Amino acid sequence: MLRLQRTVVVGKRAYHDLVTLPGNKPVISSGPPGYSAVSGHRVTVFGCTGFLGRYLVSKLGKMGTQVIVPYREEDEARLFKPMGDLGQIVRMEWDMRDENMVAECLRHSDTVYNLVGRDFETKNFNFRSANTVGPARIAKIAAECGVSQFIQVSHLDASKTSPSKFYQAKAEAEELVKEAFPTATIVRPGPMFGYEDKLLTNMAVWPIWWKLNHGETKIRPVHVFDVAQALANLLAHPQYSRTLNLPGPSTLSYEYLLDLVSSVTLNPPSRAPVVPKAVAIAFAKVAQSVWWPALSPDEVTRRYINDSTVAGDWDAVGVQPSEIETHAITYLRRYRSAENSARPTVLPARPLGAVAEQF
Numbered sequence: 001m002l003r004l005q006r007t008v009v010v011g012k013r014a015y016h017d018l019v020t021l022p023g024n025k026p027v028i029s030s031g032p033p034g035y036s037a038v039s040g041h042r043v044t045v046f047g048c049t050g051f052l053g054r055y056l057v058s059k060l061g062k063m064g065t066q067v068i069v070p071y072r073e074e075d076e077a078r079l080f081k082p083m084g085d086l087g088q089i090v091r092m093e094w095d096m097r098d099e100n101m102v103a104e105c106l107r108h109s110d111t112v113y114n115l116v117g118r119d120f121e122t123k124n125f126n127f128r129s130a131n132t133v134g135p136a137r138i139a140k141i142a143a144e145c146g147v148s149q150f151i152q153v154s155h156l157d158a159s160k161t162s163p164s165k166f167y168q169a170k171a172e173a174e175e176l177v178k179e180a181f182p183t184a185t186i187v188r189p190g191p192m193f194g195y196e197d198k199l200l201t202n203m204a205v206w207p208i209w210w211k212l213n214h215g216e217t218k219i220r221p222v223h224v225f226d227v228a229q230a231l232a233n234l235l236a237h238p239q240y241s242r243t244l245n246l247p248g249p250s251t252l253s254y255e256y257l258l259d260l261v262s263s264v265t266l267n268p269p270s271r272a273p274v275v276p277k278a279v280a281i282a283f284a285k286v287a288q289s290v291w292w293p294a295l296s297p298d299e300v301t302r303r304y305i306n307d308s309t310v311a312g313d314w315d316a317v318g319v320q321p322s323e324i325e326t327h328a329i330t331y332l333r334r335y336r337s338a339e340n341s342a343r344p345t346v347l348p349a350r351p352l353g354a355v356a357e358q359f
């Protein structure tokens with residue numbers, strides 16, 4: 001009798017197991033929660049091989065979602081294998097310029113995430129082709145193939161009037177994606193931190209380039225896990241046609257963040273001078289001609305731009321964003337010397353101007 005009862009309870013479906021997507025059949029989840037669950041969704045994550053993409057695929061895999069992971073480099077796609085149950089992670093080679101390949105990657109999916117973006121130019125892709133033309137093409141093909149939900153990851157500072165070409169390209173992408181896929185959700189995270197970030201870890205190695213503008217530029221750093229969770233939550237609670245801003249909970253200056261990195265790593269503060277903007281841009285031009293991921297002139301421009309002060313939409317995605325101080329030691333311990341490795345963490349006092357937002 002007990003066994004029968006358990007079978008009935010486990011097999012019972014609740015209202016929240018059903019998600020109805022526009023123009024498509026209902027998505028019904030089943031099974032026990034976790035790795036071997038079946039969320040009922042089939043999802044494509046373009047840009048999955050990047051910093052944010054890997055955490056998103058891991059979260060989707062844990063929810064029992066079948067994820068198509070388009071990749072350009074075989075080695076980059078290998079790490080996805082253990083992120084989902086057998087057959088749940090489907091790797092597909094793609095080229096953003098090839099419409100057939102894009103269609104192949106998304107034509108069986110009910111939801112498409114586009115995380116493709118590049119904050120520096122290469123010889124094959126300039127800012128516009130990587131951040132605007134490519135995403136617009138994906139959105140157009142997704143609409144043609146009858147995908148129900150399109151989620152475009154933009155940037156908190158995307159603006160057509162920004163002095164940064166990267167932010168301009170991101171803003172234009174938002175418009176073109178909306179034209180091609182009117183119900184698309186636009187997600188705009190702030191600068192993200194985590195193990196593979198270009199923020200805390202870069203500050204620990206290259207403090208000189210964060211002293212530009214005398215460290216006065218103010219940003220709203222957000223934990224990559226929080227953004228990945230927000231994106232994953234959009235599957236169960238879609239926010240069609242909305243633009244969701246996801247800044248970190250506090251507005252902090254580069255000066256404070258450099259102080260934080262120095263305190264947490266127990267390394268002395270950098271005594272490097274403040275490089276004038278023109279010199280930094282000239283240096284970046286030379287550096288770019290040697291190797292692309294080096295500091296780019298556009299990145300120098302971005303280091304002078306304060307993050308947008310727009311309010312966060314965390315309530316809509318059911319996530320409470322965490323503070324950078326909570327996680328700093330996790331990502332920065334590797335920059336401590338061997339004898340300092342186990343010492344307790346002492347955080348610097350927050351400057352009076354630091355703004356913490358309540359969500």
Ligand SMILES: NC(=O)c1ccc[n+]([C@@H]2O[C@H](COP(=O)([O-])OP(=O)(O)OC[C@H]3O[C@@H](n4cnc5c(N)ncnc54)[C@H](OP(=O)(O)O)[C@@H]3O)[C@@H](O)[C@H]2O)c1
Pocket residue numbers: 046047048049050051052053071072073076095096114115116117118119125130153154155156188189190191192193
């Ligand atoms: N990181 C941040 O602080 C931050 C803040 C706000 C918004 N965002 C946005 O969030 C998204 C993800 O950021 P991220 O930090 O994860 O970026 P990332 O680590 O640089 O990853 C970018 C992804 O886009 C793909 N990609 C770039 N150019 C491509 C091209 N020409 N063709 C095909 N694929 C291409 C990359 O593929 P490969 O691995 O094959 O190169 C990679 O999967 C981006 O749109 C970014 O602009 C990032």
